[in-house]
Amino acid sequence: MNRRHFLQHTTAMSASLLASATSASGGQFTGKIRKSLKWSMAQKAAKDMTLVEAFKKLRACGYEGVEPSLLFGHVTEENAEEWVAASKESGLIIDGTVGGRSEGLEAGIDLTKKIGGDSMLVVLAYPQEQPLQKTWDAAVARMKEAAPHAEKQGVRILIENVWNTFLISAYDMARFIDEVGSPWVQVHFDIGNMMRWGVAEHWAQVLGKRSVKLDVKEYDLERAMNEGMRKGFDKPLGEGSINWAAVRAELAKINYSGWAAAEVKAGDWEYLADVAKRMDKVLDL
Numbered sequence: 001m002n003r004r005h006f007l008q009h010t011t012a013m014s015a016s017l018l019a020s021a022t023s024a025s026g027g028q029f030t031g032k033i034r035k036s037l038k039w040s041m042a043q044k045a046a047k048d049m050t051l052v053e054a055f056k057k058l059r060a061c062g063y064e065g066v067e068p069s070l071l072f073g074h075v076t077e078e079n080a081e082e083w084v085a086a087s088k089e090s091g092l093i094i095d096g097t098v099g100g101r102s103e104g105l106e107a108g109i110d111l112t113k114k115i116g117g118d119s120m121l122v123v124l125a126y127p128q129e130q131p132l133q134k135t136w137d138a139a140v141a142r143m144k145e146a147a148p149h150a151e152k153q154g155v156r157i158l159i160e161n162v163w164n165t166f167l168i169s170a171y172d173m174a175r176f177i178d179e180v181g182s183p184w185v186q187v188h189f190d191i192g193n194m195m196r197w198g199v200a201e202h203w204a205q206v207l208g209k210r211s212v213k214l215d216v217k218e219y220d221l222e223r224a225m226n227e228g229m230r231k232g233f234d235k236p237l238g239e240g241s242i243n244w245a246a247v248r249a250e251l252a253k254i255n256y257s258g259w260a261a262a263e264v265k266a267g268d269w270e271y272l273a274d275v276a277k278r279m280d281k282v283l284d285l
Contacts (some may be wrong), residue, residue: 024132028248031258033214036065036095036261037272039074044266051082055090057269062276064068065093067121067261070108071100075115077170083115095259096213098202101125102139105146105157112154120150121158126166130201135166140179147182158188158212161203168197177210186210190218190263191247196229200242204250211251214260216279218242223253237264237278244282 037058046054058066068074068083075083075097087094096119099108105122112120124139144155150157159167161175167173177186178185189211196219204211217233220240224232238244260283262275279285 024147026209026262027280028252029283030285032106032255032257033260033283034064034095034258035062035276035285036067036093036259036262037063037275038098038261038263039066039068040072041262041264041266041275042066042272045268045272051086052089055086055092058248058272059090059092061269061273062280063092063093063262063272065259065261067096067117068115069098069100070104070111070120071098071213075111077111078112086114091170095261096120099157102142102146105142105275109146109150109155109157112155118154119156119158119188121160121213123160123162123164124166126164128165136176140176143180143185144182147180147184150184151182156183157185159185159283160188160215161193162189163196168194170194170198173203174206174208174210186212188213188215190215190217191242192219192233192263195219195221195232195241196224200247201250204247205253209254211254213258215259215262215263216260216282233264235274237262239283242282248284 042054042058046057049057053068083094094116096117097108097112097115099105099120099122102122102124108120126135146157157251161167161173167176173187173240187207187210189203189207191200191214194200216237218235218237218240219232219242220235221232222241223235232240260279262279264275
């Protein structure tokens with residue numbers, strides 16, 4: 001083989017190896033983002049199964065984790081050990097919980113720790129009969145109060161952006177987290193919720209590393225305008241108004257690595273598997 005042919009052969013082989021390596025590595029966030037879902041999405045499909053059987057089915061559907069709600073009583077002190085056992089036997093990780101309101105933070109943190117979760121999603125109340133500054137100050141103080149307990153237990157308190165009209169700007173959320181001033185109080189960033197008022201990738205940009213976990217849902221502005229605001233959530237993942245490529249670009253800038261939980265309507269096993277595949281596409285897994 002002469003020198004020219006050798007170089008051509010070497011170049012072709014290198015290109016082939018690079019293509020194989022790229023294909024093997026998967027998408028932009030393969031190995032960085034792990035898929036979870038809210039337990040309420042699977043409850044209907046799992047109604048005639050044991051928890052272990054349901055967890056195994058969720059694994060087969062493509063999920064690595066699950067997030068039960070403490071607010072809705074999915075997990076209690078009485079059944080916590082059942083959840084722990086099902087997680088161990090199935091390999092499905094209980095990555096966190098939906099803790100609800102701020103009143104029971106410490107108890108929720110303890111229960112989350114007991115079942116193996118490392119975060120508790122919290123929704124901040126917005127009593128509109130009182131001044132906004134009073135609500136803000138009380139919420140900041142409550143998070144500061146709970147932060148040492150969260151650190152002790154190794155469970156982060158993650159504030160979610162929701163529709164109760166409190167913290168509806170990315171700058172409001174960022175300022176709130178910064179005023180609390182603890183790495184144990186951060187954001188559970190819902191990629192769909194803010195589309196009613198804002199732009200998903202702008203939230204991702206402003207929040208930056210404050211976003212510790214993600215909720216994944218779609219939102220369609222045209223449907224919301226024509227049929228009602230909540231109808232905006234009815235579009236399947238990847239078929240609405242969210243610019244997922246732009247969201248991924250902002251997540252890449254902070255080298256996001258962690259959990260992303262589907263939070264869409266409930267359905268059967270085939271539907272849940274389809275949601276997992278759609279997550280692969282919109283998150284480039």
